[in-house]
Amino acid sequence: MERTHIVFPPKLRLYNLTILVLFCISASPSCATLSFNFYAISCPPAEFMVRNSVRSATSDDPSIPGKLLRLLFHDCFVEGCDASVLLQGNGTERTDPANTSLGGFSVIDSAKRVLEVFCPGTVSCADILALAARDAVEISWKQAGGPAIQIPTGRRDGLVSAASNVRPNIIDTSFTLDEMIKFFSSKGLSLNDLVILSGAHTIGSAHCSAFSDRFQQDSKGNLTLIDSSLDSTYAAELTKQCPAGASSSITVNNDPATAFQFDNQYYRNLLAHKGLFQSDSVLLKDERTKKQVEILANDQDGFFESWAQSFLKLTSVGVKADDEGEIRRSCSVTNG
Template sequence: MGDAEAILRFREPMLLLFVILFSALPFSSAFSVGFYTFSCPTAEFIVRDTVRSATSDDPTIPAKLLRLLFHDCFVDGCDASVLLEGDGTERVDPANASLGGFRVLDSAKRVLEMFCPGIVSCADVLALAASHAVALTGGPEVRIATGRRDGRVSAASNVRPNIIDTSFTLDQMASLFISKGLSLDDLVVLSGAHTIGSAHCSSFSDRIQVDSKGKLTFNAPSLNHSYAARLAKLCAAGAAASVKNDPETSFLFDNQYYKNLMAHEGLFQSDSVLFDDQRTRTLVELFANDEGSFFDRWGESFFKLSSIGVKTGDEGEIRHSCSSTND
């Protein structure tokens, strides 16, 4: 056998192996884990570093980024439409008035445009930022898929029909989650995001009321009275005042939220019903007693959340600025 024939016989299986490996590389899919491995290998590092830096200056940032992702993905999918500014956009709806974290995303995007211009979408920046926010506050590291495209449409009229109100019943929440491809279990898991962050008193004022003489009235029978009294005191300054979602470990992503539910200290009606209803109580109890189970399930549910209605290909664009379309 000649040298040429020997080389060919050696190279053919090697070529086949190369093709197989090449086809499995992250960029071969329009939406996959490691999508930017070759087009912008520092993308995830840049977002993570930006979130870490912002959090060191302001520990409320992680909760803001996480909430921002929920409000984005539930309205027309995870396409960064909530980041667009202008009349009639999602941001002008009163339900989104208290959203924050926009500057962190803008900062990350500016750096990305320096190193990888026109490559990384704002939708991916938001999803990655929210994922890193959880990890930076003690939660699990979740490797999510990337390759989202940015939406070109943002309408305030789409907000209210697509987000959870704090006064919702379990059936109302379950119906909305199912419409997004999420389950009742996902509802319990993702509600654990309330283990960090804060809320304005106006968002739960219907649960407790204080008259002019200081008498406290409970409109939520299952709410712990001592906890309600503390809330009333904290909210004495008015509806614009705010309290921590989880008064025990407010800046730590852990399973304390579920322990609070079992103690009848759920801040919102939409929290309390998770323990009050037999359909979800078992999972609440599991997570309250086993943080590892919560973290494992969080990874699965968060991946699903961050994949809702993803736009790929020519369905969207890669914005130069997260607050405006490229038009």
């Protein structure tokens, strides 16, 4: 495959190059094989086709961006950004309970089918997923979206997908800040990246079981806060959406204010003690992260700029290159 010159968008040009080079050297040697405009010759319309698939799906279902972003996190944190989460079969990552609620697979499959027609055997599922998540942030349903950023491509698809690798590599919503710091550090990501990437919770939704242990309600409707860091009025609203005995399939928007818009409302919610998860609320409670939360809550442009940098690092975690992987013909199975 060709290696073309690196082209960056205005403003992010030099900074993105610096971030990418430093991250590749320190945490992901294979990342050095990634490049901007990787498909410039082999499949020029690749990014357009992925973006079109995301836009089309989002116009029908506003929850798609949140699903795609979550799908990327669950992929990159397990085996690296190699589309291993897309593989189907007994004992694969998708079979672990932590992943059974993932969505957005049909969007990736749709983009892959189109690309296989125009550029067969060329664009990896790992790149499609990374690009789709990138586009999901920018494309928001009937509202202003998030930042438009450029990420390098050239990832190859992994050959290994094991359910046993999921739990040790996924953050639980009950994690303490120290546990999250240790986890992010193991992926080559900093405390700053932790706070910025937590902002992904400005879109998406969660099942009631992910936060129901923060409060309880008796048969008379009386509310008792177990986690005092949670706003009582917000907790009362959550109990109405997640009543005792309700179906386990019920979901609640991560952001109660601007559910389908990628913005800095997440940090404003934290200041109002309306972080949905315990792992959100700890960012405000701990002095190591509180100041950054306050800054981001009042500076959306600053959040967008920081997001571009941290997202670039996220999508470069543990990438496969050369004989480490393949270009799958179908995202759900290896070429075998």
